[in-house]
Amino acid sequence: MRTEITDLDHLRAAPDLRKAVIVGLDLTREDVRVPMDGALLLGCTLSETMQRRAEAAGALIFPVIPDVPYDVYRSHLYTPGELFAGFDPADPRTYADTPDAVIYRHSKQQGHHPDPLHALAERLHDHSITEALDEVLTGRPVAVMGGHALARGSDGYRNAVELGAALGRAGLTVLTGGGPGAMEAVPLGVRCGSADADVLAQLAEAPSFGGDDESIGRWLAAFPEVPSFEVPRTIGIPTWFYGHEPPNPACELHAKYFANSVREEGLLTVATGGIVYTPGKAGTVQEVFQDFTQNYYGSVGPAAPMIFLGTAFWTDEVPAAPLVQKLAAGRDAERWILVTDDVDEAVALLLKYAGELG
Structure with a gap:
């Protein structure tokens, strides 16, 4: 296992840098004398002497990549x-x-x-x-999937806030896709602890946004100050692939990706505590079956809860739940599939799963 080093104090204290990963440090004034065979230097600035020493030790040097407006080797999530x-x-x-x-x-x-x-x-x-996401996640995070088009001020948005509040009261770390709609409402509920009427009224002043930057700015400006946690409990996982949809300001941290395929697979994989599906369209349905495939084959660990919140929607309007239940019959995943309208029942299943797996 490689040791990652992202600050000079850690570097100076290290007795051995063999196979270490050194990220984004200015080493022009450092006199590194410890072994660094096989070290990996990502985006570091080196003096000529330091570069010769690293190359002689067989270290791999990945330079700063020019002309990109982002930190290629960042070691932490975005706020x-x-x-x-x-x-x-x-x-x-x-x-x-x-x-x-x-x-x-x-x-x-x-x-x-x-x-x-x-x-x-x-x-x-x-x-x-x-x-960086792996470093932050603890316990068994729960993901909530749902529509991006859910407008602030709507009954669906308020319901999603109440779902988030219930998950927050249960002490769960909550992941969403990090965008607008349900992806914003759920972490808002986690942080506020309830569907606060004043907060919802302020948000309703900018229920959605259009396709221009000024419209997005008005949507962003309407977001109020809300509490945060010492240890982040709301994490968004958005993508610049859908960059016309800004990340929401409700999540405490964002793991924002360029590749949507990596983001989709990653979000489903790290939600080891289960996933709650609120009503959504094609993207949410895709996530249902991508998640079920992982559970069906046990490819990323034991089958985790799949909770379809909204019985009429998931059995009649978009009948994904009956198909998942049919495919799961007789397998480990079967007992962790729930179709319900009851948020408390959904939370109880998530807590039962967490209790059994520890």
Whole structure:
């Protein structure tokens, strides 16, 4: 197992750097004398002497990649403050200059087939995000999936807030896709602890956004101050592939990816405590069967709860639940599939699963 080093104090205290991963450090003034055979230096700045010493030891040096508006080798997840840095709520147009918007425009300019330099930069970034996400997650996180189009002020949005509040009261770490709609409402409920009428009224002033930066800025500016936790309990996993949908400000942290396929698979895989499916369309249905495939084959661990919240929707309007139940018959996954309208019943199943697996 490689040791990751992201600050100079840790570097200076290390008695041995063999096979260490050293990320983003300025080593131009460092006199490293300990063994560093097979070390991996990602985005570090080196003096000529330091570079010769590293190369002589067989270290691999990945330089800073120029002309990209993001940190390729970042060692931590994004906060909303980082993604929306420079945004002025009094001037919604300033969203266009935030890192989130700038990175999206840059990624879109590369098209579906970026040149090798930018393709490599995006893949290295996404690997770094996966590593950072693994560092943050504890216990058995629960994911909630649902529609991105759910408008603030709607009954569905309020229901999703109440679901988040129930999950939060149960002490669960909650993951969502990190975008708008249900993906915002659920972490908002976790953090507020209830469907606070004043908070919901303020949000309803900007129920949704259009396709321009100013509209997104107005949507963002309507979000109120809400409590946070000492240890993050709400994490979004969005993607710049759908960059026209901004990450929501409700999640405490965001693991934002370029590759949607990596993001989708990763979100389902790290939700080891189970997944709650609220009503959604094609994207949510895709996640249902991608998740069930993991549970069916046990490819990423024991089968985890799949909870379909909204009986009429999941059995009649979009009848995914009966098919999943039929496929699961006689397998380990069968006992962890629930179709219900009762949030308390859903939470009880999640807690039962966590209790059995420890």
